[in-house]
Amino acid sequence: MDFPSALARNLPPRRLGPVRLRYEDSCLLLDVLPPAGERRLRSALEGAGLGAGACALLLLALPGGPGPVAAATALLLGAGLMGTAAAVRPPASAVHRCALLFDAEVLVLEFPAAAFRPARSVRVPFDAVSALHWEPAAHARGEDVVLAWEEEDGSGHEALIVRGVRGEKIRSDVEALLGRLRTMLALSEEGVRRGSPPPSRTSAPGVPPTSG
Numbered sequence: 001m002d003f004p005s006a007l008a009r010n011l012p013p014r015r016l017g018p019v020r021l022r023y024e025d026s027c028l029l030l031d032v033l034p035p036a037g038e039r040r041l042r043s044a045l046e047g048a049g050l051g052a053g054a055c056a057l058l059l060l061a062l063p064g065g066p067g068p069v070a071a072a073t074a075l076l077l078g079a080g081l082m083g084t085a086a087a088v089r090p091p092a093s094a095v096h097r098c099a100l101l102f103d104a105e106v107l108v109l110e111f112p113a114a115a116f117r118p119a120r121s122v123r124v125p126f127d128a129v130s131a132l133h134w135e136p137a138a139h140a141r142g143e144d145v146v147l148a149w150e151e152e153d154g155s156g157h158e159a160l161i162v163r164g165v166r167g168e169k170i171r172s173d174v175e176a177l178l179g180r181l182r183t184m185l186a187l188s189e190e191g192v193r194r195g196s197p198p199p200s201r202t203s204a205p206g207v208p209p210t211s212g
Contacts, residue, residue: 017173052078133191142166
């Protein structure tokens with residue numbers, strides 16, 4: 001299906017739940033935001049870390065102040081908070097951007113960089129996508145949207161497209177997005193490739209399989 005026809009049949013809004021949608025030549029881009037709780041925690045830790053660093057500078061600048069020991073303590077506290085903020089990162093199988101390239105009939109999954117893990121991207125032909133479905137998230141933090149596909153050698157992989165969905169309104173928005181994507185990828189209403197067996201729990205390339 002060409003891009004104009006896909007848009008004519010499945011025109012989505014600019015945002016659905018935690019996903020921002022953008023349109024370019026023969027391409028639909030999906031920018032995926034992390035769960036709100038994760039964003040708030042990271043922002044709070046970064047703010048506290050910057051505040052501790054500012055306190056350290058202030059302690060050093062004050063004449064007759066507590067001295068370098070107190071300043072060093074505040075500086076170490078700030079560094080620890082910033083390090084903790086950096087550690088609040090998504091799972092290795094979580095994407096932060098998807099691109100549907102209609103001319104090439106390829107789905108590009110982009111995975112963000114994290115500590116000791118470089119950014120990477122994976123190209124998945126449309127007809128290699130075997131499932132796009134809901135799955136209970138770990139630690140009762142809502143639900144995840146998982147995309148599964150198969151390589152030419154028959155190995156299966158998965159990626160987290162949307163994480164930690166909570167609330168009926170957000171779930172309804174994400175379900176509307178999934179309905180459109182399933183149509184574009186020629187999946188059934190249940191989110192599986194027609195004629196394919198039910199999706200198995202696998203992982204993205206280079207990522208250990210998820211546990212049940």
